[in-house]
Amino acid sequence: xxxxxxxxxxxxxxxxxxxxxxxxxxxxxxxxxxxxxxxxxxxxxxxxxxxxxxxxxxxxxxxxxxxxxxxxxxxxxxxxxxxxxxxxxxxxxxxxxxxxxxxxxxxxxxxxxxxxxxxxxxxxxxxxxxxxxxxxxxxxxxxxxxxxxxxxxxxxxxxxxxxxxxxxxxxxxxxxxxxxxxxxxxxxxxxxxxxxxxxxxxxxxxxxxx
Amino acid sequence: xxxxxxxxxxxxxxxxxxxxxxxxxxxxxxxxxxxxxxxxxxxxxxxxxxxxxxxxxxxxxxxxxxxxxxxxxxxxxxxxxxxxxxxxxxxxxxxxxxxxxxxxxxxxxxxxxxxxxxxxxxxxxxxxxxxxxxxxxxxxxxxxxxxxxxxxxxxxxxxxxxxxxxxxxxxxxxxxxxxxxxxxxxxxxxxxxxxxxxxxxxxxxxxxxxxxxxxxxxxxxxxxxxxxxxxxxxxxxxxxxxxxxxxxxxxxxxxxxxxxxxxxxxxxxxxxxxxxxxxxxxxxxxxxxxxxxxxxxxxxxxxxxxxxxxxxxxxxxxxxxxxxxxxxxxxxxxxxxxxxxxxxxxxxxxxxxxxxxxxxxxxxxxxxxxxxx
Numbered sequence: 001x002x003x004x005x006x007x008x009x010x011x012x013x014x015x016x017x018x019x020x021x022x023x024x025x026x027x028x029x030x031x032x033x034x035x036x037x038x039x040x041x042x043x044x045x046x047x048x049x050x051x052x053x054x055x056x057x058x059x060x061x062x063x064x065x066x067x068x069x070x071x072x073x074x075x076x077x078x079x080x081x082x083x084x085x086x087x088x089x090x091x092x093x094x095x096x097x098x099x100x101x102x103x104x105x106x107x108x109x110x111x112x113x114x115x116x117x118x119x120x121x122x123x124x125x126x127x128x129x130x131x132x133x134x135x136x137x138x139x140x141x142x143x144x145x146x147x148x149x150x151x152x153x154x155x156x157x158x159x160x161x162x163x164x165x166x167x168x169x170x171x172x173x174x175x176x177x178x179x180x181x182x183x184x185x186x187x188x189x190x191x192x193x194x195x196x197x198x199x200x201x202x203x204x205x206x207x208x209x210x
Numbered sequence: 211x212x213x214x215x216x217x218x219x220x221x222x223x224x225x226x227x228x229x230x231x232x233x234x235x236x237x238x239x240x241x242x243x244x245x246x247x248x249x250x251x252x253x254x255x256x257x258x259x260x261x262x263x264x265x266x267x268x269x270x271x272x273x274x275x276x277x278x279x280x281x282x283x284x285x286x287x288x289x290x291x292x293x294x295x296x297x298x299x300x301x302x303x304x305x306x307x308x309x310x311x312x313x314x315x316x317x318x319x320x321x322x323x324x325x326x327x328x329x330x331x332x333x334x335x336x337x338x339x340x341x342x343x344x345x346x347x348x349x350x351x352x353x354x355x356x357x358x359x360x361x362x363x364x365x366x367x368x369x370x371x372x373x374x375x376x377x378x379x380x381x382x383x384x385x386x387x388x389x390x391x392x393x394x395x396x397x398x399x400x401x402x403x404x405x406x407x408x409x410x411x412x413x414x415x416x417x418x419x420x421x422x423x424x425x426x427x428x429x430x431x432x433x434x435x436x437x438x439x440x441x442x443x444x445x446x447x448x449x450x451x452x453x454x455x456x457x458x459x460x461x462x463x464x465x466x467x468x469x470x471x472x473x474x475x476x477x478x479x480x481x482x483x484x485x486x487x488x489x490x491x492x493x494x495x496x497x498x499x500x501x502x503x504x505x506x507x508x509x510x511x512x513x514x515x516x517x518x519x520x521x522x523x524x525x526x527x528x529x530x531x532x533x534x535x536x537x538x539x540x541x542x543x544x545x546x547x548x549x550x551x552x553x554x555x556x557x558x559x560x561x562x563x564x565x566x567x568x569x570x571x572x573x574x575x576x577x578x579x580x581x582x583x
Contacts, residue, residue, distance in 0.1 A: 114297025117262055117370070118311050118361070119286030132301050209301040210346060 007178040022163035029088035041100025058094035084161035092145035099141025103134030143198040212236040217268035239398040243415035251424040290361030290369035298345040305341040311364040329359040351382035463538035467568035471498035504565035506558040
């Protein structure tokens with residue numbers, strides 16, 4: 001235990017820079033994933049059949065082992081963070097697409113009918129009604145995606161993407177328990193803190209629409 | 211004015227038209243009720259007027275203009291729309307809900323605020339108590355008031371109301387119907403009102419359009435529909451108790467109750483005179499007693515006066531608890547309901563402001579229908 005604390009203190013600069021690397025990778029991936037996922041989730045609300053296919057496909061991607069998905073992108077992007085980001089984007093798409101879709105389709109149809117009947121344009125309905133009302137559910141999906149992304153990001157070290165996973169892989173190779181623990185511990189702490197912050201924001205969005 | 215000319219609606223892939231060759235003319239300032247069983251096409255007809263459902267044949271004119279030449283958004287912004295489920299925006303305050311159309315029409319803030327206040331007053335919603343609340347804090351009746359206020363917000367000449375009071379409990383529904391009739395007398399909108407309830411149709415409509423299987427089967431005044439149904443379908447729809455339904459056509463204020471009311475203190479002499487000179491004129495011989503603020507106290511049952519009977523007036527009064535009252539804008543049908551729930555078979559007619567103007571009894575109802583029939 002003391003040796004673990006010693007290790008953390010000695011290596012604090014390295015830990016912080018890995019943490020930053022990890023956060024940057026997840027943040028980049030999730031930014032792309034949110035933009036793409038929200039757009040897809042919104043667009044598929046206009047066609048039930050397309051929605052079914054798209055959500056099924058996103059679900060299929062999730063069944064691919066993460067490591068395989070990362071490796072799959074190496075021929076396209078080379079080694080480093082880029083194939084990792086591509087993998088993370090694909091992997092975190094499902095919760096976002098699905099929750100945005102569910103969030104919008106679960107809005108009471110009477111609300112949309114009233115809005116349309118009173119002469120609100122499709123644009124106004126989207127931005128003033130659909131998006132705000134779907135926000136809590138959509139945000140819950142984003143929260144799931146972010147936490148998932150942080151966990152998966154650790155595996156990305158295997159394809160030389162950096163991040164907290166580096167400690168884990170190097171620790172395993174060198175038989176250094178402290179290194180493994182540091183990697184696992186900080187990944188967990190990051191995930192828990194981000195989850196809590198996002199939970200707080202999610203509650204605020206819930207209050208807003210009720 | 212709204213005019214439908216040979217309008218039909220056929221959904222692609224379906225052979226049978228949902229609406230067939232519909233001709234209908236709704237005059238300005240009138241409530242036209244579309245009534246029929248579910249699936250008869252009444253809601254479809256209404257939704258074709260604001261282009262929520264596009265019609266596939268014929269022409270629909272709103273204020274003389276063919277609606278296929280008008281942009282849907284522009285058309286709808288000038289037509290108020292109320293639906294049974296109300297569809298208030300749960301994330302907006304009551305104030306902002308009511309302001310929906312004015313905001314879409316880009317009115318300035320001050321004008322919107324003034325209009326919202328005015329409408330909440332009109333719909334008898336306390337501005338200070340509710341303007342900043344979210345819809346979930348309101349009761350069903352209050353929410354539908356907001357729904358109507360929202361539809362009236364930009365003062366559209368035309369309103370479409372799809373079973374607006376259908377989801378409310380009977381008492382709230384009756385109150386809102388009566389209030390709406392009162393408001394309509396002032397604002398004179400051209401209204402298309404959809405309901406499956408023939409009683410509501412008779413009560414609300416200046417004209418009634420009875421629909422059956424996508425066709426208009428009869429169009430006329432409530433009186434016409436009740437007294438001269440054109441075919442068996444309409445006859446069945448209005449039911450066998452047509453006389454009873456005529457009660458919904460007469461307001462309480464229009465009748466002359468056989469039992470007058472007197473003020474206990476200031477008209478004491480008149481009360482004594484009535485008791486002493488009693489002659490049986492009605493089947494339920496009473497006189498009503500009110501206080502000097504016109505609040506009902508009870509009634510005195512009238513019997514043949516025995517000379518020398520010194521029973522003081524106070525002891526002759528039958529106090530009724532609880533006292534059944536009815537607003538004079540309510541219909542005789544409402545009064546009938548109250549009569550049945552009153553243990554005494556009499557109900558006090560009240561003016562707005564709470565002044566009692568008479569006692570209505572069962573005999574008065576029959577007399578009114580006989581005279582007006």
